[in-house]
Amino acid sequence: MSATIDIAPGRITLAGELDARHAGAVWTDALTAAAAAKGKPLIVDLTGVTQWDTAGITLLADIETVFGGTPAYAGATEQVRALLDRVHDARKILPRGGAEHVASWWAVLVSFLTAATDGIAFLGEAVLALVTLPTRAKMFRRQDLWRAADQAGVRAIPLVLLLGVLIGLILAFQSLVPMRRFGADLYVANLVAISLIRELGPLLAAVILAGRSGSAFAAEIGTMKVNQEVDALITMGLDPVTMLVLPRLLATIIVMPALTIVLDFAGLIGMALVLVGDGIPAVAIANQIAAWVVPGDLYGALAKSAVFGATIATVGCRAGMATGLGPEAVGVSATRAVVGGIVSAIVLDGIFAIVFYRLGI
Amino acid sequence: MPLAPQHLPRLALNGISYRYGEIPAVSALSLAIARGECVTLLGPSGSGKSTALAMAAGFLRPVSGDIRIDGRPIMRTPPHRRDIGVVFQDAQLLPHLTVAENVAFPLRMRNRGRAEREKAVREMLTLTRLAAYAARYPHELSGGQAQRVALARALVFAPRIVLLDEPFGALDRQLREEMQIELRALQRRLGVAMLHVTHDQDEAMVLSDRIAVIEDGSLRQIGTPAELYDTPADAFVARFLGENNRLPGRVESIDEDDMATVSLAGGARIEAQAMGVGPGHRCIVAVRPERIALAAVSAEEMGDGAFAAVLREVGFRGTHLRLVLDFAGQTLVVRRPAAAPMAGLHPGAEVAIAWQPHHARAFRPEAGE
Numbered sequence: 001m002s003a004t005i006d007i008a009p010g011r012i013t014l015a016g017e018l019d020a021r022h023a024g025a026v027w028t029d030a031l032t033a034a035a036a037a038k039g040k041p042l043i044v045d046l047t048g049v050t051q052w053d054t055a056g057i058t059l060l061a062d063i064e065t066v067f068g069g070t071p072a073y074a075g076a077t078e079q080v081r082a083l084l085d086r087v088h089d090a091r092k093i094l095p096r097g098g099a100e101h102v103a104s105w106w107a108v109l110v111s112f113l114t115a116a117t118d119g120i121a122f123l124g125e126a127v128l129a130l131v132t133l134p135t136r137a138k139m140f141r142r143q144d145l146w147r148a149a150d151q152a153g154v155r156a157i158p159l160v161l162l163l164g165v166l167i168g169l170i171l172a173f174q175s176l177v178p179m180r181r182f183g184a185d186l187y188v189a190n191l192v193a194i195s196l197i198r199e200l201g202p203l204l205a206a207v208i209l210a211g212r213s214g215s216a217f218a219a220e221i222g223t224m225k226v227n228q229e230v231d232a233l234i235t236m237g238l239d240p241v242t243m244l245v246l247p248r249l250l251a252t253i254i255v256m257p258a259l260t261i262v263l264d265f266a267g268l269i270g271m272a273l274v275l276v277g278d279g280i281p282a283v284a285i286a287n288q289i290a291a292w293v294v295p296g297d298l299y300g301a302l303a304k305s306a307v308f309g310a311t312i313a314t315v316g317c318r319a320g321m322a323t324g325l326g327p328e329a330v331g332v333s334a335t336r337a338v339v340g341g342i343v344s345a346i347v348l349d350g351i352f353a354i355v356f357y358r359l360g361i
Numbered sequence: 362m363p364l365a366p367q368h369l370p371r372l373a374l375n376g377i378s379y380r381y382g383e384i385p386a387v388s389a390l391s392l393a394i395a396r397g398e399c400v401t402l403l404g405p406s407g408s409g410k411s412t413a414l415a416m417a418a419g420f421l422r423p424v425s426g427d428i429r430i431d432g433r434p435i436m437r438t439p440p441h442r443r444d445i446g447v448v449f450q451d452a453q454l455l456p457h458l459t460v461a462e463n464v465a466f467p468l469r470m471r472n473r474g475r476a477e478r479e480k481a482v483r484e485m486l487t488l489t490r491l492a493a494y495a496a497r498y499p500h501e502l503s504g505g506q507a508q509r510v511a512l513a514r515a516l517v518f519a520p521r522i523v524l525l526d527e528p529f530g531a532l533d534r535q536l537r538e539e540m541q542i543e544l545r546a547l548q549r550r551l552g553v554a555m556l557h558v559t560h561d562q563d564e565a566m567v568l569s570d571r572i573a574v575i576e577d578g579s580l581r582q583i584g585t586p587a588e589l590y591d592t593p594a595d596a597f598v599a600r601f602l603g604e605n606n607r608l609p610g611r612v613e614s615i616d617e618d619d620m621a622t623v624s625l626a627g628g629a630r631i632e633a634q635a636m637g638v639g640p641g642h643r644c645i646v647a648v649r650p651e652r653i654a655l656a657a658v659s660a661e662e663m664g665d666g667a668f669a670a671v672l673r674e675v676g677f678r679g680t681h682l683r684l685v686l687d688f689a690g691q692t693l694v695v696r697r698p699a700a701a702p703m704a705g706l707h708p709g710a711e712v713a714i715a716w717q718p719h720h721a722r723a724f725r726p727e728a729g730e
Contacts, residue, residue, distance in 0.1 A: 231415070236441065
């Protein structure tokens with residue numbers, strides 16, 4: 001037996017099996033009839049329905065939506081009414097409707113702006129904590145600063161060296177082929193050195209920092225949040241920003257320029273390996289770099305990298321402090337820290353490019 | 362005329378609500394805790410009880426409502442200025458400080474003098490039986506000891522109220538029971554007000570002057586443990602607090618004393634106190650296992666209001682026996698003192714059961730039943 005529908009003015013009679021397999025057959029007719037009856041009295045007769053599941057109940061809920069109210073139900077058992085109540089409750093939590101797309105775009109914009117303002121407010125809080133640190137000097141634990149610097153800096157050096165050498169190799173190798181056509185093999189040294197020192201060094205170090213340490217900060221603080229450790233600090237009158245955020249923030253500001261220098265150096269070594277292999281003497285490469293790279297390139301890049309470090313630490317700590325409830329919350333925070341850290345470093349890099357260009361650096 | 366401060370509730374939650382995104386966690390919860398009173402928020406996990414406590418502590422800000430301590434609004438007061446002690450599920454001790462230093466920590470943060478600090482810490486360590494561990498570090502303590510230190514730290518500065526969020530959840534059963542009794546004695550002795558959150562009904566019964574049962578973020582019933590146990594207000598409270606037999610049926614009629622005649626799904630007709638049900642309604646009849654009299658005789662022999670049932674299982678539980686019966690197509694649990702005579706009570710035996718009509722309560726079924 002399947003589901004049947006009988007439509008009369010002011011009355012929709014449903015019968016048979018209103019379950020997931022059969023309810024679809026009467027869905028369109030039922031909704032059309034319900035739409036036609038909008039604003040008039042409507043009776044939905046369910047006396048002949050022999051079988052129900054949530055599909056049937058959802059049909060009733062859709063009829064209500066199209067009809068714009070609750071019709072009179074004839075022959076509805078208490079179970080059907082109870083199920084209908086549950087569907088109503090579920091819909092309150094997950095609102096649906098035509099305005100969904102508009103709402104979701106709006107929601108994306110609002111959530112982006114909220115995240116941005118939250119981040120700025122959090123940075124402000126951290127700066128305030130830094131400025132007023134002398135009044136809370138006891139809460140700031142130097143061991144935490146050195147531990148964070150060790151984690152984010154010293155332990156990252158092997159990875160930074162490896163990636164630096166590889167990037168130098170790849171850049172030199174890729175540029176060598178076209179440059180050789182013009183007999184400009186030697187200028188590969190300028191090309192790679194300038195792009196590494198000015199742009200790629202700080203940016204790659206930022207990506208490594210976001211992946212290694214931004215996520216670790218979010219996970220550490222997030223776990224403390226989930227375990228109520230942060231709440232415990234707050235009740236004891238200890239400021240979590242001073243205790244947990246400042247050491248990490250200062251540590252990244254210290255280690256990022258160092259990591260950038262290590263990455264630049266490793267990249268130049270990688271490049272030199274390719275060029276020496278191509279028959280260019282090492283001294284020529286060194287002279288070429290010394291002649292074309294000015295100290296301003298390096299200073300600008302180091303300043304940039306310190307800002308990237310501060311941003312990544314802020315985004316990571318902020319993600320940790322905003323960790324919600326539930327077992328997956330820490331993972332979500334860590335992901336947010338990595339994505340947010342990398343995106344903000346690249347956006348900032350763009351801003352720096354414009355500023356440096358205007359300033360003629 | 363405004364009330365004198367000593368008559369105001371220590372802590373008053375007035376219609377507080379909280380939402381996680383779109384999902385309501387606590388809806389218009391109101392609760393007042395008197396001086397020296399211990400109130401437990403009891404509910405299943407996800408019922409919003411910890412969220413309510415987090416709002417009282419100041420970790421979360423309610424979307425609506427008002428929180429007062431001694432009549433003073435505290436919504437804008439940060440947690441460490443609310444003058445509350447908080448005990449979490451994990452002790453959360455500062456690892457680089459000894460037990461005595463941990464206990465002294467709140468006093469140090471409040472700039473109390475050294476002599477006052479030492480005296481208060483000594484007294485509190487004695488009260489919590491920790492004097493011998495004063496020089497130890499947190500990693501040298503057992504779970505129960507660490508939790509006792511956390512308790513001492515929450516009490517040492519004589520807070521207006523102590524909030525406890527499942528404080529013994531991480532301890533094993535025996536230790537938990539010991540700590541419950543100890544905490545109750547300590548609370549009575551110090552006369553401190555407490556708001557305690559748990560999902561463990563036994564813990565709630567032991568610790569509380571009053572229990573507030575919460576589900577889906579709203580208060581279902583508040584009362585003394587005995588009131589909640591003997592006169593639950595709805596089917597959820599009856600199910601959640603203590604073991605209860607739940608027999609589905611339909612109300613036939615209700616007399617002027619609010620006694621309902623219910624025809625059970627299995628065909629039997631019984632009397633029960635009507636709790637918000639009307640004639641023709643489906644209902645759930647709740648009867649406590651210890652309220653059911655049972656004998657190895659026929660229903661006729663037992664007398665009026667007795668029913669026949671078949672004994673299926675006899676379980677020994679130390680202090681009592683837990684008997685499982687088939688009654689009118691339903692499973693029924695009966696509890697008897699272990700020392701009661703057992704002649705004729707073996708699995709498969711035909712027995713008679715009876716209970717006083719006022720011990721049976723007919724509730725509206727819960728949503729989804």
